[in-house]
Amino acid sequence: MSSSSSSPFPQAMKNGEYRNWAELPPELTSSILLRLGAIEILQNAQRVCKSWRRVCQDPSMWRKMDIRIKENMVNSVELFYVIEPVCRRAVDLSQGGLLEINIDYLVNTSFLNYIADRSSNLRRLGVVDNAPVLSSGVVEAAMKLTLLEELDITYKSSIREQELKVVGQSCPNLRTLKLNCTGDIKCCDKVALAIAETMPGLRHLQLFRNGLSETGLNAILEGCPHLKKLGLHQCLNINIVGDIVK
Structure with a gap:
């Protein structure tokens, strides 16, 4: 017969004892909760117990933020009257320490300006926008985010070269730009020229x-001499497909 030490079950479980999740060290609790999105944390996780609430209120929890909105909620009343206030609360909790944020479908001028006004240290902004034309809020926010290093935009059908010029001129530290179109492709070099120029x-x-x-x-290629990687995908007007790496 095998000894008790060889049992596959922890001793605490054998004795009918279970770990109290509320007693986990704050840094471990934080590591677990960070796997949730901002909405899940503020609407659910922080209500579990007092210790979790204390962790969720810590500004260090809000250095990086993911705001994932289901596409079927884009035009819902709940989005603007329930979800957006929750997201604003998350920005407030960062106390100016927000460094990275990804936003799906909650891309309106008011909210983006709210972020920019309170997050001057932001380094990465990622947005998914289903509007026919990219929200002017992205440009207005970029004008205030002078330390921005990475901008990742998924848009539906069009992006104006004037908008990109403003972004380039306002964000001199920009090192990564991702433009992902989910709509129709329009043959035009204006966007490329704006990137090269600014x-x-x-x-x-x-x-x-x-x-x-x-x-x-x-x-x-001429205007961006420091470019290390250029990814071109479904760009049908050129013959090169894939990534160009220096």
Whole structure:
């Protein structure tokens, strides 16, 4: 017969004892809760017990933030009257220490400006926007986020070159730009020329379903001399497909 030490069950469980999750060290609780999104933390996790609430109120929990909205909620009343106030609360809890944020579908000018006004140290902004034209809020926010290093935008059908120029001029530290179009491809080099003109410090550029031609591609390669990686995917007006790595 095997000894008790060889049992596959922990001794605490054999004695009918169970670990109290509320007594976990704060740093371990924080590590677990960070696997949830901002909405789940504030609407559910922080209500579990007092110790979890204390952890959820700690500004260090809000250095990086994921706000994932289901697409079927985009035009719902709940989004603007329930979800958005919760997300604003998350920004407040960061106390100016927010460094990275990803937002799905809650891309309106008011909320983006709320973030920018309270997060001057932001380094990464990722947005998914289903509007026909990219929200002007992204541009207005970028004008205030002078330390921004990475901008990742998924948009439906169009992005104006004037908007990209403002972003490039306002964010001199921008190193990564990802533009992902989910709508129709329009043949145009204006976006590529705007990137080449105002973002010379780029190291990584990703274009998905962009209508640039070889003229636009050459402009980018000349205007962004520090570029280390260029990802071109479903860019049908040029012959190169995939990633160009220096």
